[in-house]
Structures are given as structure tokens and as C-alpha cells.
Amino acid sequence: MSNVIIIGSQWGDEGKGKIVDLLSQQVGTIVRFQGGNNAGHTVMFGSKTFILHLVPSGILHEGTKCVIGNGMVVDVDALLKELDELKTMGVESEGRLFISDAANIIMPYHKLLDQAREERLSAGKIGTTGRGIGPAYEDKVGRCGVRFADIENNSVFK
Amino acid sequence: MQYVLSYKGPLLDANEVFENLLESYRRISPYIVDSSELVDQEIKSGKHILFEGAQGTYLDIDHGTYPFVTSSNTVSGGACTGGGIGPTSITAVGGVVKAYTTRVGEGPFPTELFDDVGELLAKEGNEFGATTGRPRRCGWFDTCLLKKAVRVNGLTHLAVTKLDVMDKLETIKLCVAYEDKAGNRYSVMPSKQAVQKELKPVYEEIPGWLSNSSGVTDYDQLPEKAKSYLKRIEELLEVPIFIISTGPKREHTIILQDIFADKTPEGTKGDCIQPSRPPCHTGPTQQQ
Numbered sequence: 476m477s478n479v480i481i482i483g484s485q486w487g488d489e490g491k492g493k494i495v496d497l498l499s500q501q502v503g504t505i506v507r508f509q510g511g512n513n514a515g516h517t518v519m520f521g522s523k524t525f526i527l528h529l530v531p532s533g534i535l536h537e538g539t540k541c542v543i544g545n546g547m548v549v550d551v552d553a554l555l556k557e558l559d560e561l562k563t564m565g566v567e568s569e570g571r572l573f574i575s576d577a578a579n580i581i582m583p584y585h586k587l588l589d590q591a592r593e594e595r596l597s598a599g600k601i602g603t604t605g606r607g608i609g610p611a612y613e614d615k616v617g618r619c620g621v622r623f624a625d626i627e628n629n630s631v632f633k
Numbered sequence: 634m635q636y637v638l639s640y641k642g643p644l645l646d647a648n649e650v651f652e653n654l655l656e657s658y659r660r661i662s663p664y665i666v667d668s669s670e671l672v673d674q675e676i677k678s679g680k681h682i683l684f685e686g687a688q689g690t691y692l693d694i695d696h697g698t699y700p701f702v703t704s705s706n707t708v709s710g711g712a713c714t715g716g717g718i719g720p721t722s723i724t725a726v727g728g729v730v731k732a733y734t735t736r737v738g739e740g741p742f743p744t745e746l747f748d749d750v751g752e753l754l755a756k757e758g759n760e761f762g763a764t765t766g767r768p769r770r771c772g773w774f775d776t777c778l779l780k781k782a783v784r785v786n787g788l789t790h791l792a793v794t795k796l797d798v799m800d801k802l803e804t805i806k807l808c809v810a811y812e813d814k815a816g817n818r819y820s821v822m823p824s825k826q827a828v829q830k831e832l833k834p835v836y837e838e839i840p841g842w843l844s845n846s847s848g849v850t851d852y853d854q855l856p857e858k859a860k861s862y863l864k865r866i867e868e869l870l871e872v873p874i875f876i877i878s879t880g881p882k883r884e885h886t887i888i889l890q891d892i893f894a895d896k897t898p899e900g901t902k903g904d905c906i907q908p909s910r911p912p913c914h915t916g917p918t919q920q921q
Binding site for chain 1: 643645650653654655657658660661663664665666667668669671672675676678679680681682683684685686687688689690691692698703704705706707708709711712714715716717718722723724725726727728729730731734735736737740742760762769775778779782783786788791792794795876878881883886888891892893894
């Protein structure tokens with residue numbers, strides 16, 4: 476029983492999506508462990524092209540469980556959109572997709588901050604995707620993030 | 634504080650933000666679990682688990698070309714902290730690597746090409762970001778980058794992708810060292826930003842194969858010079874290649890080793906991919 480990590484060895488875009496897609500035929504569970512919806516895994520299956528930003532590409536394999544790990548930051552609306560898209564393509568996620576209760580949430584203000592900063596730094600841009608990933612991680616490290624486990628407890632906002 | 638002062642966007646109402654979030658959350662609440670526990674159960678149930686990294690090693694917050702990095706640990710260690718399992722559970726680490734190099738956005742990139750070869754790689758490789766649509770910068774394969782990637786990730790396997798993109802190149806270059814302006818040599822990317830910016834690559838030249846590798850599914854059908862190129866990469870990095878990708882489709886793939894089989898010689902389901910040959914670098918090498 477093997478537990479294998481697949482990572483990119485350069486600056487991203489190495490084609491991990493395809494490799495993971497190939498290997499996912501052999502596995503029971505696929506776990507994403509960092510980042511958010513700034514990934515972009517292009518998967519071709521038949522004549523269809525899928526770009527998955529958040530949900531592990533293993534969701535396309537029936538019977539494979541997919542996990543959004545605690546190390547990720549999650550944009551809830553982007554997640555819902557992706558789940559809806561998958562549904563229209565005939566992929567059912569419920570019972571197969573699991574989201575860590577310890578994952579931090581990307582809040583609307585994280586996205587606004589990200590975009591505002593990028594505009595401000597016209598020269599020497601870091602080159603972010605403007606999706607609030609960086610600010611969400613900052614709040615996580617700054618211990619003022621919001622985790623799924625605490626979301627119904629309004630006091631975490633105060 | 635400077636960010637707050639410079640921020641000119643709309644003000645958000647805290648209650649509204651919370652209510653909206655709660656509404657969306659109710660739709661996804663059936664998916665929320667203690668995922669560390671779930672993964673542990675899956676491991677104990679005897680199934681293979683795959684930890685899928687995003688971005689790449691040189692975008693890692695600790696090991697990347699800081700500050701042009703992402704805000705998380707993209708290296709294999711991140712799978713343990715971010716997936717909620719201990720390092721002793723990991724059986725193999727596969728590094729995916731293009732047969733050349735690309736980068737999106739700013740930051741140092743010593744082997745970047747600004748000539749027609751760079752254009753050819755961008756065109757043949759369709760090098761535009763999947764998330765942002767931004768054109769990617771293209772350059773030669775950089776073993777100095779990869780050596781550190783092997784070290785910080787503990788790579789046990791390599792998957793080489795987009796080999797076919799290089800089919801039309803007469804000469805192929807492999808970066809084997811860097812040199813700074815003062816003539817100092819480096820075998821891996823140094824940490825100093827000021828030095829990273831001025832690094833010039835030192836290349837080893839290899840003849841291109843100038844024939845078709847696109848869509849090849851059998852290692853023996855690859856052009857001999859393409860095999861030599863791959864062998865040289867294995868030799869320099871001392872890590873075996875387990876997959877070669879020769880095109881965008883799932884079937885455009887050469888599978889050389891089963892990454893799941895390494896520590897499970899028996900007891901697998903029987904539908905595993907069988908290794909078709911030993912790792913390249915243990916076989917006879919074709920020296921340039």
C-alpha cells in the first residue's frame with residue numbers, strides 16, 4: 476500500500492494534472508495539500524477539456540475519493556462553481572469529495588486586498604493570480620483566519 | 634498598514650460578508666470532515682493514496698525564488714503538514730518536470746530564451762497559463778534547478794513531460810552550472826536575490842533528434858537521440874524516470890515504472906502498470 480506524493484519540480488505548469496490523472500486510476504484517494512484555486516490542472520478526457528482549479532482532478536474517476544486538505548485555503552464560491560460545473564458534466568461529487576474542517580477560508584476581503592496590492596505594485600509584481608490566496612495565508616499565519624470548523628461561530632469575526 | 638491606506642476599493646459590511654458566507658457554507662457543509670482522520674483510515678484500508686501538489690518547487694515559500702513565490706509549501710513536505718499525515722507514511726515522491734523549462738510571471742530564470750528557440754518552445758508547447766492565460770517564459774532544461782528539487786523533495790522518481798515539443802530542435806542545451814558576473818560558479822541556484830538576477834547558464838550541448846516523438850507510447854519507438862537526452866538527465870540528477878509524456882492526451886504516455894509498486898512487490902490489485910525496463914541511469918549510458 477503506497478502513499479505517493481506528486482509535485483512540480485520547476486516553476487509550475489509541468490503537466491502534473493496529466494500525470495496525476497494517469498496515476499489516479501490506481502488509487503483510492505487523492506489529496507490536495509496546499510494552495511487554493513490558483514492551480515490550473517488541464518485534463519483531457521476524450522474530446523472534453525477540463526480545467527480544475529480547486530477540486531482534485533481525481534474527481535473525474537468514478538470511485539476515487541478526493542480530499543481538500545487542511546493546508547489549503549478555500550474560496551467557497553469558487554468551490555461551489557466548480558462543483559456545479561462538474562455536475563453539468565455528469566460528475567457527482569457528494570460522498571466522494573471531502574474538505575478538511577481545519578482548512579482556512581478565502582474571504583471576500585482577501586480577494587480585494589490581493590487585487591489592490593497587485594495594482595499598487597505596477598513594477599516588480601510578484602505575479603499573483605489575484606484570488607486572495609496570499610492574504611488568506613497571511614491571516615492563517617497571523618492567527619486571524621477563519622476555518623471551516625469555526626464558521627458557524629460568528630464570534631471569530633470579531 | 635500601507636495596504637490599508639492605499640486601498641481604494643469598496644467597503645465591506647461585516648454582517649453581510651458573514652451572512653453570504655454562511656449561506657454558501659450550508660451547501661458545502663456535507664463535505665466537511667476531519668480529513669487527516671479520513672486519510673489515515675484510507676491508508677489503513679490498504680488503498681493507494683496520492684498527494685497532489687500544485688504550483689512547483691521554485692514557487693515554494695521557503696525553497697523557491699523568493700519573493701517571486703506562492704504563499705505555501707509546494708514541496709513534498711507540504712503533503713505531510715497540509716495533508717495531515719506523518720512523513721514515515723510516504724513511500725515515494727515523484728517530481729514532474731518539463732523536458733525544457735517555463736515560468737509564468739516575474740522572477741529569476743537563468744536559462745530563459747529570448748530568441749526563436751524560445752518562441753518555438755512557446756508555440757509548439759502551447760505555453761499559456763491554464764489559470765490566467767498569461768504567456769509563459771520558456772528556456773532550456775536546467776539541471777541546477779532540478780538538483781535542488783531532488784534534494785528538497787527527496788525525489789525518488791521523475792516524470793518528464795512535453796518531450797515532443799522539442800522534436801524540431803537541431804541542438805538542445807542542458808544547463809549544468811551557473812556563473813555570476815564575477816565568474817563564480819554555482820551548481821545550484823544560490824539564495825541571494827541579487828546574485829540570482831545576474832546568473833548566466835553554462836550549457837552542455839546535445840544534438841536534437843529532429844524526428845517525431847509525438848504520441849509515442851513505447852520507449853523503444855523513441856528516437857535514439859531523445860533517449861540519450863533523457864538518459865543524460867537521469868545521469869545528472871541520479872533519479873530514474875518513471876513516466877515520459879509525449880503529447881497532451883492521456884494515451885500519449887510511456888510508462889516505465891510503477892511508482893506504487895516500489896514498496897509493495899506483492900498484494901497489489903493486479904491492474905498495476907508493469908515496469909517495462911529498469912531505470913535508464915542504471916543501464917549503459919550514451920555519453921556525449
